[in-house]
Amino acid sequence: MRQRLLIKFISLRHLLREKRNWLTLIGVALGISVFVSIRIANLSVLNAYRQSVDAFAGKTSLEVIGRSGPMNENILRTLRKDSAILDLSPIVQAVLPIAEPASAQGDVLLLMGIDLLQEGAFRDYAFLGKPEEIQDENNVTRAFEKLLDPASILLPESFARRHGLKVGDTLSLRQSGERLDFKLAGLLRSEGVSRSRDGNLGLIDIAAAQWRLDKPGQLDRIDLITDENTSLETIIARLDQQLGTQVLIRRPQQRNKQIEKMLFSFQMNLTALSTISLFVGLFLIYNTLLVSVVHRRKEIGLLRAIGVDRKQIFRLFTIEGIVIGTAGGFLGVWVGALLARWVVRVLSKTVTSLYVSIPPSPFSLPLPVFIEGVAIGAVVSACSALYPAWQAARLKPREAMEGVYGPEEDGVKHLRLTKAGALCAVLAFGFSQMPANRGFSWNGYAASALLLTAFSLLVPSGILLFSKGVHFLSRRSAPSWRLAQGHLQQAIRRNAPTISAFMGALAMMISVVIMIESFRTTVVLWIDQNIRSDVLAFPVSYMSSESDETLPEGLLSKIDAMPEVKAVDGYRSRMILFRDESVELAGRDLRVHGRYSKYLFRSGESEAVIQKTIDEGAVLISEVLANRFQLKEGDVLELPSIQGMTAFPVAGVFYDYGTDGGKMVIDRAQLKNHWADQDIDVAAIYLNEPDKADAVRQSLLSQWGEKEGLAFTTQVHFKREIMDIFDQTFLITYALEWIAIIVALLGIANTLFVSILERKREIGILRAIGASRAQVIRIVLAEAFYMGLIGNLIALICGYFLSLVLIFVINKASFGWTLQFHFPFQVILHSFLLAISAALIAGYLPAKRASKTDLKEAVAYE
């Protein structure tokens, strides 16, 4: 009861009256909003992915896929004999670019060839055709009947509507430079499968698909519905024996595990980044309350003197913290939801280009996330309120009411904090040295958190050291510097959390910049080594998505025959199953590649290793793949080919930053021999006169050109395109960092506001003894400058170590890449510019306010 009185009379008035509480509120809200938006975005991307996967899996309990690629349809006969298999649905599919209607150009469509008689049992379809058919319960079969014409296709209503297609209209896809025309035979209602991939999906008859996709007698996948009374293990074991090593039988979920694992690492990185803002917000509340305690010492003393007990004081401050935190949570959730719209969009795009096609996810603010956001606000603020509240409760009434207090003599305390910081640093080192397990790098995250803690603990000593140094240096300079230094040192306890928060945000920013720059440098180096061809030819759809489109047959030999061309390297990549996991297997003309270009090998010289690969019919594997499967040079890999298992010795391990799961490279002759694969995805063209690249490109373009959906780019252009994709990937990362820094800036502004409130009297005296307004402004700005400077000095060191963890521990474990460490020296300059201008901006309003202090009040009685 009495507590309520206190809250009503004391807390509410403070909370409402003091403007700086709004700064805190906004800061906390921003911090939470970042966290919430990443949560929403991650969830919705994952949901969208799962939904589309589930819709595709339908009632399928097991699926059969070929290990070396498409499998022979003879398998169906064996499967049909198995009594535990109730239904089976063979599928032939390809993702191909759309050539017509024009409005869909640039998009790709998943073309699914299905067995009409079987398919209905597996997935949900609903048809929209002519009105009378909708009434008809059996319209599924009827609609399927229409597909018996090999040129017929069924499309989702949403797709048709988007592109203005009606039944009877034509849809054209492109493959190998040719058009595949289809007639729209019926519409699928946007339900189930039709909703996935944003409706970019077409159904045709399986026989038509085999014919039109040039896969005679082949199947990409067979879905099975099995008897529930027989365990899947039994069925898998039995089928394994009957079908041999050519195929893999697995649950549909297994296929997604691999992708989900990669998605998880990716999303985990984002979540970790977003918690930074949250932490900075936490510091903000902590700081605000700590400052309140100092500011309200007298009030606390008075309250204690009139009979309020310790517990009540403690609760008073805790509740104030929770009020700010919860309000911040509410606000943050809404802002986060708004922010999420943008994040979701960028994220789907990035995930699509990196991992797997994600349909644009519908935006939503799920109730659990809403509750979570508010709860985080409340809990985080309660935690950060504990220490300040304890400080308030601890004050002795007499002590609290005392007036003058001098410079803090906290030497012992600083020493203790420094020791704790050193301990954290040692622990961080220990964690970073632990062996990494691929996937989630918990030790890396632990090491980063410890590093940040360590450097935060070092901040008080850092301020002391800094201010002593500045004191020495500023002996001869303008008095504003000396005064600002004095304030800084006098209020270490108040300034330390602010500077820590700012330091933390900056350090993260710096480390991320170092990481991205290292990554960038590595990638640039890598493409410089790898992409030496003067012109590249590939289908237009190659850069943008997971299209199966290949180059027209015969293109390679025609290019090779051109007089300007020195050599052509045909590149083809396909998916095979290695140790039951999907792996990219690429074939290329290694002879050409070895002569004119190179791979960066972990050990060994490029030309020699490549020669050895050709001579011995060996395989080259990327570093990521080597890490993923614990492989090394000299190992012999059993790869599934059309002849069964074929052995390939590993001739070399090369660095590669192109694909996420890693890849294997063999000579293209091997791909022909063992996989009967003659297709080409990319042609790397080397010219006799490299500076004629533009002219050659023009002439290629005019010969084949856009009509056939071919792109010809010069080396420079191609590299730029790769770097654009690279930069796009790190867009969110940068955005997240910026927000963390803004939150930290609010902290600085907040601290300075309080500090000038507290020093009203001092400012009054300064003015009375002859300081001008401008001088008062300068003093406060100088203090802000110092805060920015110290924050940045410590952040640079902390950021450097963090970047090591990021590059060599977290990144390595999450993605398997070895990056060359590259310290971009301009980051020092940039960070100083950023930190100092930011601090000055944050200090400006408080400084302005300070200069307007009412003098007579300031020098009047207490």
Add this chain to the structure above:
Amino acid sequence: MIVLNHVGKIYPRATHPVTALKGVSLKIAKGSFTLLMGPSGCGKSTLLNLVGGLDLPTSGEIFFDGQCTRDFEDNEWTALRRRDIGMIFQFFNLLPMLSAQENVALPLLLRGDDTKEARQKAQEALDRVGLGHRLDHWPCALSGGEMQRVAIARADAISPKLLLADEPTGNLDSKTGEEILKLLASRMQTSGLTLLMATHSAAAASFADQIIHMKDAEIDRVERLR
């Protein structure tokens, strides 16, 4: 030195404005020691603040050394305080993070004096108040009387023409208060400055040239002692 012409001050208050000064007129001669006395709330501090430019009058005008200050901007007042007006307050009002010497040197530095020179002058000023041996002490390590002496040294360091003191002995015991008064009086004699001091202490009367008695925001009577 100072002339006040019907100076009035009304503190605007939403409910009922407070009249702190009702058209006060007075003259203070160069080199004189004037005491402002009167019951609490009669407007002493208000008057001192107006003369020091910490606040502006609502009506009337104040002349400083023949200059009319009515149209003074903030920076003109600042300039005046830097050169000509020193101030001392009841609460000793030293800056806690500066040493005694730094506190005294500060007004000199603020007006742009050379560092070395400022330190030298600060030392001399502290010597004069008998604290020459405690240059590097922090305010929190000084007693109330010592702090007030540092404050006097600070006001004195700029060699002002006018020294304004608002109850400088109000927070000190009577013996220490007397020492402070003696110090101020002796500084007056050696440097020829003008001293205007608000006080409740009758002991100050023995040093003063005149006493202005105030009552209810007005001058009650002026008592000439010398």
